Amino acid sequence: MPSTLDAATATCTNSIGDALMMASRTDPDFDQDGRALYFVRVLEIPTPRRTTYDAAFFAVELAGGVPPTHQERAYTSPNCYTPDSR
Amino acid sequence: MRKPEQSLPVAIAALFALAPAGIFASDTAVGPDFAVDRDNAPVLEKNYSPFVGDDYPNRVFWGDTHLHTSYSYDAGLVGNTLGPDEAYQFAKGKQVISATGVPAKLVRPLDWLVVADHAETMGVPVLIQRSDPVLLKTEIGKTVHDLYMQGKVYEAFEYYGLKVLVEGNNPMDDPAIVRTVWEEMVGFAEEHNEPGKFTAFIGFEWSAMPAGNNLHRVVVMRDDGDKASEVLPFAAYDSDDPEDLWQWMARYEEKTGGQVLAIPHNGNLANGVMFATETLSGKRIDKDYAAARAKWEPLYEVTQMKGDGEAHPLLSPDDEFADYERWDRGNWAGEKKTPEMLPHDYARSALKIGLQLEDKLGVNPFKFGMVGATDSHTSLSTTREDNYFGKVSLMEPGKERFTGQIVPDPEGVGTATYEFETIASGLQGVWSRENTRESLWDAMNRKETYATTGSRITVRVFAGWDFDEKTVLRPDFAKVGYRSGVPMGGDLKAAPSGKSPRLMIRALRDPDAANLDRVQIIKGWLDAKGKLHERIWDVACSDGRTINERNRCDRMVGNTVDIEHATYTNDIGEPLLMAYWEDPEFDPKQRAFYYVRVLEIPTPRWTTYDAAFYGLDLPEGVPPTQQERAYTSPIWYTPSS
Numbered sequence: 001m002p003s004t005l006d007a008a009t010a011t012c013t014n015s016i017g018d019a020l021m022m023a024s025r026t027d028p029d030f031d032q033d034g035r036a037l038y039f040v041r042v043l044e045i046p047t048p049r050r051t052t053y054d055a056a057f058f059a060v061e062l063a064g065g066v067p068p069t070h071q072e073r074a075y076t077s078p079n080c081y082t083p084d085s086r
Numbered sequence: 087m088r089k090p091e092q093s094l095p096v097a098i099a100a101l102f103a104l105a106p107a108g109i110f111a112s113d114t115a116v117g118p119d120f121a122v123d124r125d126n127a128p129v130l131e132k133n134y135s136p137f138v139g140d141d142y143p144n145r146v147f148w149g150d151t152h153l154h155t156s157y158s159y160d161a162g163l164v165g166n167t168l169g170p171d172e173a174y175q176f177a178k179g180k181q182v183i184s185a186t187g188v189p190a191k192l193v194r195p196l197d198w199l200v201v202a203d204h205a206e207t208m209g210v211p212v213l214i215q216r217s218d219p220v221l222l223k224t225e226i227g228k229t230v231h232d233l234y235m236q237g238k239v240y241e242a243f244e245y246y247g248l249k250v251l252v253e254g255n256n257p258m259d260d261p262a263i264v265r266t267v268w269e270e271m272v273g274f275a276e277e278h279n280e281p282g283k284f285t286a287f288i289g290f291e292w293s294a295m296p297a298g299n300n301l302h303r304v305v306v307m308r309d310d311g312d313k314a315s316e317v318l319p320f321a322a323y324d325s326d327d328p329e330d331l332w333q334w335m336a337r338y339e340e341k342t343g344g345q346v347l348a349i350p351h352n353g354n355l356a357n358g359v360m361f362a363t364e365t366l367s368g369k370r371i372d373k374d375y376a377a378a379r380a381k382w383e384p385l386y387e388v389t390q391m392k393g394d395g396e397a398h399p400l401l402s403p404d405d406e407f408a409d410y411e412r413w414d415r416g417n418w419a420g421e422k423k424t425p426e427m428l429p430h431d432y433a434r435s436a437l438k439i440g441l442q443l444e445d446k447l448g449v450n451p452f453k454f455g456m457v458g459a460t461d462s463h464t465s466l467s468t469t470r471e472d473n474y475f476g477k478v479s480l481m482e483p484g485k486e487r488f489t490g491q492i493v494p495d496p497e498g499v500g501t502a503t504y505e506f507e508t509i510a511s512g513l514q515g516v517w518s519r520e521n522t523r524e525s526l527w528d529a530m531n532r533k534e535t536y537a538t539t540g541s542r543i544t545v546r547v548f549a550g551w552d553f554d555e556k557t558v559l560r561p562d563f564a565k566v567g568y569r570s571g572v573p574m575g576g577d578l579k580a581a582p583s584g585k586s587p588r589l590m591i592r593a594l595r596d597p598d599a600a601n602l603d604r605v606q607i608i609k610g611w612l613d614a615k616g617k618l619h620e621r622i623w624d625v626a627c628s629d630g631r632t633i634n635e636r637n638r639c640d641r642m643v644g645n646t647v648d649i650e651h652a653t654y655t656n657d658i659g660e661p662l663l664m665a666y667w668e669d670p671e672f673d674p675k676q677r678a679f680y681y682v683r684v685l686e687i688p689t690p691r692w693t694t695y696d697a698a699f700y701g702l703d704l705p706e707g708v709p710p711t712q713q714e715r716a717y718t719s720p721i722w723y724t725p726s727s
Contacts, residue, residue: 011560012561013560014560014561015556015559019594019662020595020661022656057132
């Protein structure tokens with residue numbers, strides 16, 4: 001995933017990524033006798049980390065030890081599979 | 087205290103840029119009463135939170151300015167048993183049972199609604215059902231009451247039409263009856279108005295139809311019930327001249343301190359009178375008329391169940407999408423429509439004529455924004471193709487609804503128009519921050535609102551002189567749009583030398599509907615010789631299509647509709663389209679307007695859903711699939727001199 005970051009102004013653009021993603025999947029490794037859970041993680045394109053906004057706003061150096069950009073994400077609650085006999 | 091270098095002295099920097107060299111050389115500046123040292127001057131600080139002070143519109147609120155209930159004589163006398171209470175409940179997302187017994191529900195609630203019952207004999211159907219003693223004192227009231235109560239519904243409606251519409255009698259000439267009904271209407275709106283959650287505007291429809299030409303106007307008040315109750319609605323039998331309606335509106339504002347606007351009904355059945363260059367009384371439009379119309383009628387109902395009225399293929403031969411659900415056979419009196427009437431019935435041509443009139447008069451009478459509304463008479467504001475409850479209760483979902491006649495053909499010249507030709511349209515998006523009467527009404531009055539043919543497509547456009555290609559890709563592009571440009575409904579003036587208008591557009595599909603096909607800019611302008619022109623540019627195409635030398639997407643988007651089952655899929659089109667465009671033909675001396683049209687991918691027409699659901703043949707004369715669309719309010723460019 002390339003980055004559109006302009007660190008000096010702490011801006012990113014939506015020239016990459018998609019506005020809507022749709023998917024369907026059949027579990028290829030499904031074992032009907034085993035307990036399982038599935039949850040979804042969604043990733044945004046890279047955007048400035050808060051420290052990068054701060055650095056641009058206050059005109060200070062970027063903090064060491066953290067990346068200038070990150071990818072925001074969503075985690076859904078899981079769907080659980082429980083075998084009948086349990 | 088913060089160090090100065092950590093702040094951004096924006097205003098002071100701006101002053102520097104404008105000031106002659108040397109003016110800030112001194113370290114002390116003298117005011118009228120005392121001097122200020124440079125070191126002690128307050129420093130303007132930029133806010134850390136990017137949203138502090140934001141006051142521009144950031145949400146779309148969906149609604150319908152034009153809904154009839156059982157309080158309208160042509161609804162309540164012919165089968166609609168649902169009143170304003172049910173209309174609001176339905177708009178708020180509740181499931182209701184329609185007048186013909188069909189359960190009905192919206193995909194999502196609306197945010198606001200105008201119950202716009204006909205002012206003419208408003209409430210008569212409910213007064214008849216109550217056997218209201220004051221109404222029964224009138225001859226017409228008693229006759230229609232008795233017929234209706236004997237079950238002679240058709241005869242009651244026919245008698246009523248003859249006495250009231252044709253002969254112009256008013257069975258409610260006692261103001262006491264009118265007041266009773268109006269206070270009920272105001273009461274329903276007050277009860278359902280929930281600032282911040284749902285807005286119930288107070289309004290009515292003035293239903294003038296001189297010589298069979300439909301000149302109706304929906305009147306929308308900004309105010310609460312206390313002000314609205316100070317007047318009684320203005321009816322066509324008070325006057326059928328719009329200029330008299332505007333005078334009534336002016337008197338309302340003067341008397342109450344409130345505000346009111348009017349929205350002309352779509353002009354499909356107006357036979358060239360809706361945007362005529364003469365007044366109804368036959369005078370050429372003058373500056374006073376133009377100013378009054380522009381003031382009182384900032385919007386126009388461009389699409390509704392009785393057809394779409396954006397453009398006509400005869401007027402716009404280069405527009406492949408102009409032939410959309412047009413109703414162009416004639417008027418209510420059976421007078422056939424002729425080609426010279428068309429420019430005065432359709433929105434795009436009216437916007438163009440407005441430029442010409444402005445050039446002559448100094449004021450543009452046809453400077454309107456775009457509204458989509460239903461004009462449904464079922465109390466059910468439905469605009470989706472798969473959830474269409476029809477124009478009137480007699481034509482609610484069922485096996486036999488295609489053949490019902492809406493427009494008659496009394497002269498036998500082919501003006502008849504049928505229920506299957508009605509369209510599941512339209513809807514209005516309002517850009518605002520708050521869902522209140524005041525905030526939404528103000529947005530409508532400044533034309534920051536747009537029409538769709540029923541889908542909840544989000545669309546935003548800004549015009550300015552200094553945008554660049556990349557700004558529309560920024561998450562905060564709207565902030566830039568407002569800061570250095572104008573939104574839909576706005577005005578561009580004073581073109582900087584050598585610059586052309588630049589437009590930024592974003593369109594997002596309805597989350598519960600179809601992907602988008604393309605975004606188009608439609609420009610109209612007046613040349614130096616006084617001739618009017620229009621041109622269309624496709625500015626964003628889905629599916630990786632390029633824009634060809636004719637300014638169009640290089641191929642059609644395709645069609646996924648399974649007609650037999652009335653289904654489609656979103657494997658073509660795109661959910662979001664963004665565009666930047668600079669007018670390549672701009673002439674700063676020429677008046678112009680720009681508006682945006684967004685097209686969805688093809689989806690089944692409501693008749694196709696009906697045919698699949700009820701196992702019917704498709705009706706002939708309408709296409710099985712169609713492309714829903716959004717029309718933004720225009721942005722106008724006016725030369726300096």
